Amino acid sequence: MDSAEPYLGQAKKYAYANAPPRPRKWVRSSGWTKYNSDGSTEAVDAPNESMLTFDTEVMWKESSFPVMACAASPSTWYAWLSPWLLGESESDRHLIPLGDPTRARTVVGHNIGYDRARIAEEYDMKQSKTNFLDTMSLHVAVNGMCSRQRPTWNKHRKDRELRDKIASSDEAADLAILLESRSMTDEEEELWIGRSSVNSLRDVAKFHCGITIDKARREYFGELDRVGIREKLDELLDYCAADVEITHRVYKKVFPLFHETCPHPVSFAALRHLSTEILPVNKSWDVYIANAEATYHKLSEAVGQRLVELTQKALEAKGQPDVYEKDPWLRQLDWSGQEIKWVKGKRKGDPPRPAARQKMPGQPQWYKDLFSKSDGPINLT
Numbered sequence: 001m002d003s004a005e006p007y008l009g010q011a012k013k014y015a016y017a018n019a020p021p022r023p024r025k026w027v028r029s030s031g032w033t034k035y036n037s038d039g040s041t042e043a044v045d046a047p048n049e050s051m052l053t054f055d056t057e058v059m060w061k062e063s064s065f066p067v068m069a070c071a072a073s074p075s076t077w078y079a080w081l082s083p084w085l086l087g088e089s090e091s092d093r094h095l096i097p098l099g100d101p102t103r104a105r106t107v108v109g110h111n112i113g114y115d116r117a118r119i120a121e122e123y124d125m126k127q128s129k130t131n132f133l134d135t136m137s138l139h140v141a142v143n144g145m146c147s148r149q150r151p152t153w154n155k156h157r158k159d160r161e162l163r164d165k166i167a168s169s170d171e172a173a174d175l176a177i178l179l180e181s182r183s184m185t186d187e188e189e190e191l192w193i194g195r196s197s198v199n200s201l202r203d204v205a206k207f208h209c210g211i212t213i214d215k216a217r218r219e220y221f222g223e224l225d226r227v228g229i230r231e232k233l234d235e236l237l238d239y240c241a242a243d244v245e246i247t248h249r250v251y252k253k254v255f256p257l258f259h260e261t262c263p264h265p266v267s268f269a270a271l272r273h274l275s276t277e278i279l280p281v282n283k284s285w286d287v288y289i290a291n292a293e294a295t296y297h298k299l300s301e302a303v304g305q306r307l308v309e310l311t312q313k314a315l316e317a318k319g320q321p322d323v324y325e326k327d328p329w330l331r332q333l334d335w336s337g338q339e340i341k342w343v344k345g346k347r348k349g350d351p352p353r354p355a356a357r358q359k360m361p362g363q364p365q366w367y368k369d370l371f372s373k374s375d376g377p378i379n380l381t
Contacts, residue, residue: 003269007131010106011268014051015255017074019248026079026237030086032097035077046099049073053108053248056096056115057240059229061222063092066118067229070240072248079237085226095120101128110135110201110247113275125280131272135247138254139204142261145196156193205246208253213246307380311370318364337365 023035034044049071056069069080080096083089098107101121109115112134121128145153197207205211217239220232229236262268317324318338324330340362341355354361360368370378 003273004265006104007106007272008265008268010051010104010131011133011255012259014074014106014108015252017051019053019072019245020075020077022238022241022245023077023079026234028081028086028233030081030083030088032078032080035079037075044078046097047071047073047076047078048099049076050103050105051108052078052105053244053251054098054112054115055109055240055243055247056118057221057236058118059221059224059226062225065092065094066096067221067226068237068240069096069115069118070237070244072241072244077241079241081233085229087226087230095123097121098130101126101130104129104131106131106133108133108135108247108251110204110243110250111199112136125278127276127278132275133251133255133271134275135250135254136199136201136204137271138258139197139208139250140199142254142257143196143207144199145192149192149196150198153193153196153198201243201246201250204254205250209246209249211246211249213242304380308378311367311378311380315364315367318362333364333366334369335364335366337368338362 020037027033027041029043032044032046034042034047036042050073052071052073054069054071056066058064059067063084065082065084066080067082067085071078071080082092082094084092084094096118097120099105099121101124107130109132112132116122116132121130197203202213202215205213217236220229220236224232259268314330314333317327317330318335321335324333324335341358342352343355345351345353359374360371370380372379
């Protein structure tokens with residue numbers, strides 16, 4: 001309990017709190033602006049709150065530093081704008097101050113590690129007392145899926161979207177019924193699909209809250225320059241604030257589920273302690289990364305070359321069924337397809353010639369399958 005508190009108490013309390021109404025108008029001022037419940041605004045150094053939901057936005061094609069952020073407490077909204085975005089600074093390297101790092105408080109976000117990397121206090125060697133709670137991690141703990149399940153889940157989602165599209169068309173009623181009956185059988189075989197979702201905020205919000213999110217405006221941050229972002233500033237701040245609202249609604253759903261699934265205080269405390277480890281590095285870190293990358297490529301190329309050598313050795317058994325049918329490894333391969341198709345010569349008296357458009361005539365099927373096309377590179381992993 002000592003490790004979990006006061007954060008566990010804050011987290012439980014915050015799960016019952018509602019976000020205040022979103023501001024109707026945004027102030028174009030760099031740094032943090034506080035939006036009071038009475039409609040007034042004021043510039044502040046950082047949010048002075050013990051519980052916050054937080055989200056940042058980045059012009060990811062131009063910079064990895066944030067250009068805007070929104071945060072909401074149970075009583076107040078906050079918005080942060082980069083001086084670089086507003087043309088007040090030539091440098092884009094601005095981090096977001098979140099306030100006193102010695103104060104115990106809880107900050108909620110979806111994939112909060114991405115936003116946390118843009119908080120100024122997180123680069124202090126003194127450990128912060130801020131507890132970051134990730135709604136994506138909470139979702140994974142209670143309704144997540146493993147990587148091998150994800151392709152099946154995506155396939156069923158596409159099938160479901162196709163059924164919905166066809167079902168809305170009167171001209172394809174019979175086809176809709178056919179698809180419905182077929183897909184129902186598939187879903188009965190995969191009952192877990194309805195009990196899980198992938199991890200994006202859009203999918204998690206749809207799964208837990210039934211909310212449909214339009215992420216089209218997110219593309220502006222990759223398509224527009226600073227002038228374009230400023231022209232759409234109010235719209236994009238609304239977008240960022242909407243993500244904060246939805247993240248808080250997701251948190252109110254997934255945190256009680258997490259606490260029900262993992263009720264011991266140690267499980268909650270681990271969320272904080274496992275995410276606050278610091279690895280100090282110096283300039284030798286770049287050398288280490290370069291050496292590790294070079295070693296990886298050297299070993300990978302050696303493995304690839306060895307596989308090619310084994311392939312050529314196995315190919316020596318071509319045309320010798322008495323060899324490959326008796327070998328416990330070689331007989332697992334598909335040795336069919338060694339026949340060469342011949343056609344008559346172009347002129348009378350010309351000898352037969354191999355038919356056109358044969359992929360590696362005379363080679364066994366397993367060897368042909370290693371090439372996407374006859375003149376392409378071998379595909380061995």
